[in-house]
Amino acid sequence: MTDLKKAQFRLKRLFAFGGLLLLVSNHTLAQYPAINGNPAARALVTTGLNQVYDNKFPEAEATFSQLAKLAPNHPSLDLLRGVRLYYQWFPARTDAKLKQRCIQQLKLAAKKADDWQNTQKKTDGADRSTTDRSATDRPEAMFLYFTAEAMLAKISHLEHEPFAAIRHAKNAYPYIQKGKTFQQQYPDFYLSTGLYNFYREIYPEIHPFYKTVAWVMTSGDKKLGLSQLQIATQKALFVRTEAILYHTHLLTDYENKPADALPSLAHLVISYPDNPYWRYKYAEALLNTHQLEAIPHEITQLMAASAVVYQQMGTLLKARYALEKGQRSAAQTLADEVIRSSVRDEPVRAYAYLILPPSGAGKASQTIL
Numbered sequence: 001m002t003d004l005k006k007a008q009f010r011l012k013r014l015f016a017f018g019g020l021l022l023l024v025s026n027h028t029l030a031q032y033p034a035i036n037g038n039p040a041a042r043a044l045v046t047t048g049l050n051q052v053y054d055n056k057f058p059e060a061e062a063t064f065s066q067l068a069k070l071a072p073n074h075p076s077l078d079l080l081r082g083v084r085l086y087y088q089w090f091p092a093r094t095d096a097k098l099k100q101r102c103i104q105q106l107k108l109a110a111k112k113a114d115d116w117q118n119t120q121k122k123t124d125g126a127d128r129s130t131t132d133r134s135a136t137d138r139p140e141a142m143f144l145y146f147t148a149e150a151m152l153a154k155i156s157h158l159e160h161e162p163f164a165a166i167r168h169a170k171n172a173y174p175y176i177q178k179g180k181t182f183q184q185q186y187p188d189f190y191l192s193t194g195l196y197n198f199y200r201e202i203y204p205e206i207h208p209f210y211k212t213v214a215w216v217m218t219s220g221d222k223k224l225g226l227s228q229l230q231i232a233t234q235k236a237l238f239v240r241t242e243a244i245l246y247h248t249h250l251l252t253d254y255e256n257k258p259a260d261a262l263p264s265l266a267h268l269v270i271s272y273p274d275n276p277y278w279r280y281k282y283a284e285a286l287l288n289t290h291q292l293e294a295i296p297h298e299i300t301q302l303m304a305a306s307a308v309v310y311q312q313m314g315t316l317l318k319a320r321y322a323l324e325k326g327q328r329s330a331a332q333t334l335a336d337e338v339i340r341s342s343v344r345d346e347p348v349r350a351y352a353y354l355i356l357p358p359s360g361a362g363k364a365s366q367t368i369l
Helices: 003-030 039-053 057-070 075-089 096-126 133-137 139-158 162-182 189-206 208-214 222-235 240-253 258-271 276-288 295-303 308-324 328-340 346-355 358-368
Strands: none
Touching: 039 057, 039 075, 039 240, 039 258, 057 075, 075 096, 075 139, 096 139, 139 162, 139 189, 162 189, 189 222, 189 240, 222 240, 240 258, 240 276, 258 276, 276 295, 276 308, 295 308, 308 328, 308 346, 328 346
């Protein structure tokens, strides 16, 4: 064989190998197993997320490593690890390195999920016999992409980065509408659809300015939205606990029904005893319903937490409790202590401003601005 023929032969082999590698890579990317349809994988997701919500982060990572053996390189793993990092960062929000790692993990989840969708579209386009919409639209890939982008938008919003928040929200928004089609098939979409239905109606009511832009958006339904969130608290896989948190938030802060939120928040305290955040949310609801008997115990538990942020939240509870007892001067002193602290949680600071006398509240508002 001449040198020229040898070179041509090697080149053909190289192209053949490259084509095979590309085919295998695309096939692998398009054939991620559906976590939602695998009982063993579902169990690991539930266990790992329960560990995250109970502040057991090393245990959660060990569980996600087990999941990686069932579904190697799956974008859900990146999303789950992003959720773990998020709750290591939140609510203190003081560790910039944790935040950056979380953002990187969520961006990776979004990229993988988007590639998954795009590759499957090409596969479906080549196979003209494909008629199953679920195969074409890939609800799991859609959900993972949407959730990663929504979490990135939330982080940007918390960090007062409006342009980044808008960019990620813009990426996520189309999947709110698409997800409506797959609620029964993929119940995690009940969360996004429920939130859309509720906020689409309530937000223009509270902020009339948005009526000028809301008319171009599909109408919502507050009652239906709350019902859909309730379904998500029972049937969702990835966002069941998030659905409980949002559902209780809407009941308390928008519907003025904190008593209706109490059973769900009590359930979170019982289910996740090592996470003081749920205890704080439960105590908030108790104060909102003027049920004061258990408040001293909840304050004691929060003040005993090792993380400073929970002690700051406990101080706010002290202030609100003192106000309920008619001890206005003590309440204002404690509220001023909260405002002068490093706490970054905006609702905590807002409650503290409300307790201060008007002149103090004005100064505090100027400080945060």
